[in-house]
Amino acid sequence: MSNKDMLIALSIVVLWGVNFVVIAWGLEGMPPLLMGGLRFLLVASIGSLFFKRPDIPFVWWVxxxxxISFLQFAxxxxxxxxxxxxxxxxxALQSQALFTLLFAFLILKEAIKGYQLLAIIVAISGLSLIAFSHDTTTMTAIGFGLTxxxxxxxxxxxxxxxxxxNRGYKANVxxxxxxxxxxxIPFFICSLWFEGPEIIIDSLVSFSWQSMASLIYLAVFATILGYGSWSYLLSRYPTSQVAPLSLGVPIVGLTSASLLLNESVSAIQWMGAFLVLTGLLMNTFGSRFKRKIAIEAQ
Structure with a gap:
């Protein structure tokens, strides 16, 4: 990877890691479902000016x-x-890699390899430590469950x-x-139903520069610029070289939250974080390590 592309990769990791701090700032002035709807409305309005309409049937858009867009962020x-x-x-959101393995096994009938099963066990152990750390000053059970x-x-x-x-379409940026x-559409409907018109109106009437800056960051920098740059890297390098870079996101996320939000993580939660990252590393590099052992054994 060239120096320029490595700088782009590191910029993406920072953008996506700090993204969680920006979400926290945005939620200070907006309810979550309203913020989600405004974020994606901004993504669509701006992004559609720069990216071509995908040649994919609309049913697959939905x-x-x-x-991945509505439910995940709701x-x-x-x-x-x-x-x-x-x-x-x-x-904790990086556990999506483990859920993906499980769903691929259940829905697509893809086999789970031995090192992947071990990775799942290690990462789940870490998530369990975080979930049952009893550190009520920094995390709630409902917050962890929703994540x-x-x-x-x-x-x-x-x-x-x-x-x-698999159907022959390009599922790209x-x-x-x-x-x-x-x-x-579902964001605004759910916001009206769960958050109520009064909260929505109050949020829009008292809309602040912090709220606007948060939405611009989430839409333009984290989504359009972030995924656009990620797609550029995937077009130039093998997925196996690019994908592991995302493992740096939680490191940036934990560090930026500590510096900018004064969040603290207990010793048990740090231990859980270490196990989760270990499991993710095992899942990402397990096949490569297995091949290396096989070659050396010959």
Missing amino acids: AYAIP FLFSAMKFGMPAGLASL MAGAASWAMGNICNRTIS NLIIWSAWVPP
Whole structure:
């Protein structure tokens, strides 16, 4: 990877890691479901000017957008509103990789290899430590549960992405941008139903520069610029070289939340974070390590 592309990769990791701090700031002035709807409306409005409309039937736009855009962020934003710290959210959400393995096994009938099963066990052990740490000063049970629901929704979106690719379509950044026209509808309906018209009106009337800056960051920098740059890297390098870079996101997330939000993580939660990252590393590099052992044994 060239120096320029490595800088782009590191910039993406920072953008996505700090993203969780920005979400926390945005939630100070907006309810979570309203913020989600405004975020994706902004993504669609701006992104559609720069990315071509994907040559994919609209039904697949909906099938992709509902789990990965609407459900994932409805759960994540609500989780952070109800007591999930930004730093731990950036880590726990990465469990989507484990849910993806499970759903691929159950839905697509893909086999789970031995090292992947071990990775799942290690990561679940870490998540269990975080969930049952009894550190009520920084995390609530409902916040953790909603984050896990968000991770599972992301995984379902991954399965839909794979299905779209298997049907011969290109499920790339163009789909991410144009399918963003779909989630504002369920977001605004749910916001009206659960958050109520009074809270929505109050949020819009008292709309602050902090709220606007948060939405611009989430839409333009984290989504359009982030995924656009990620798609650029995937077009130039093997997926196996690019994908592991996302493991740096929770490291940036935990660090930025500590520095910018003064969040603290207990010793048990740090131990759980270490196990989760270990499991993710095992899942990412397990096949490569297995091949290396096989070659050396010959």
